[in-house]
Amino acid sequence: MDYQSFCQQYQPSKKELFTQFYHFFKDKFSVKNERIAVEKLATIIEATFKLSANQSFANMSLRQLSKESGLSMGGLYAYIQNKQQLSLFIHEFLSYFVIKTINQVTNNKGCNNLECIIKTHIYLSELLQPWFFFAFMESKNLSRDEIKAAIQSDLLMESKLIEVIKCGQQEEIYSTILKAETVASLTKPLLSEWYLKRWKYKKRGMSIDQYCLAVMIFIERGLSSPHSLTELEQS
Amino acid sequence: MDYQSFCQQYQPSKKELFTQFYHFFKDKFSVKNERIAVEKLATIIEATFKLSANQSFANMSLRQLSKESGLSMGGLYAYIQNKQQLSLFIHEFLSYFVIKTINQVTNNKGCNNLECIIKTHIYLSELLQPWFFFAFMESKNLSRDEIKAAIQSDLLMESKLIEVIKCGQQEEIYSTILKAETVASLTKPLLSEWYLKRWKYKKRGMSIDQYCLAVMIFIERGLSSPHSLTELEQS
DNA sequence: GTCTATAGCCGGATAGAC
């Protein structure tokens, strides 16, 4: 699986994405016309990403947002009840969407190896980079309960990693110098790195698949037992 | 070198730290009595860390800060010219302090190996965890020029890493599958992970030296050339 | 050096016309 083939199967168009978004929170919007709502929501969310990427969500005023999105202040409030809810919407939908996609991928492909899980996460974070970036940066401002909900997709990813690693360790494909939990924990920041510092790698001319490869080399080697290392080196 | 010995040599007391802080910005404070200023600055900065850890610097009001630090609103303004400057002070001093310490360590010890550089960074980030956390989270709100300045310690670290890795590659101790720049880039998020998620590892009972060991295993293996891998495994 | 009191502004949110 490479990025291109992943996209063909799982990349939603902007319209598809925000249609799902609309239906996920349907009853919360006073705007009932789906066609209009989907379009405006896309504008609002994207403007939010743009503005809070430079400053931060807290520093973004709704006046700025209204200007950037082309809606009036009043118009904005047809889509959100208050500012905080806007942030919440983003967190909750991302969490839902990530979990859904991860489950899809792992089920469909019978893909239960490290490489597949890691690539799925990196590819997803590429497709939804502003979402991931926002969720990472603004997670602090959620209330306890909201954090719990938003963290689920993170936990799912981590548990999938641990599961696969433990499995490999039992089959003695992987070394047990490091606990599965430790490897999983060290893997996660390598996944975040891609969407947090994407500009850096783009600038350097590193493609997403090259990045995945580098991460895989790191992890596979960190996990490799002595007799498998020589093979790895040759491949 | 372990954490304890690092502390003995480099850990500043709170008083020492904020005395340096005071002198670094001396002319900016209207309070001239050093004894008083150092003490109050410590209170203010620590209150800032506490408050912006839960919310964010942007969401922290100066009223909250005045309550938390025990100074009145007016009193605060003897130490800062405005809110933004408070954030700037933290970034600038941290950058200065990190660069200073890294240079000290690498010079004193003739410590020019990967392990030493990585440990230095992780140990430092432990000593100054709130500073590092703050700098990471609030870096977005700096202006372009300020970012450049604050990023210097980051660059220094990265260039030191690259240098050492390239050196090892030339001596054929390290493999060249991955470019030195790539390994350095993948290493940095592993360093940040410790101060960003410290509670997680504390809770799990993982000590800082255990964490360093795990990171070193990851990286050394990612870099190891085939003939050195077997040795590594046995050690 | 530090406080209280207050100026002045800006941001979130709402009412009501269209």
Add this chain to the structure above:
DNA sequence: GTCTATCCGGCTATAGAC
């Protein structure tokens, strides 16, 4: 559905007493 106009609270920052 969307806009304009406006309210009101809270924020940063300052003036001036002690």
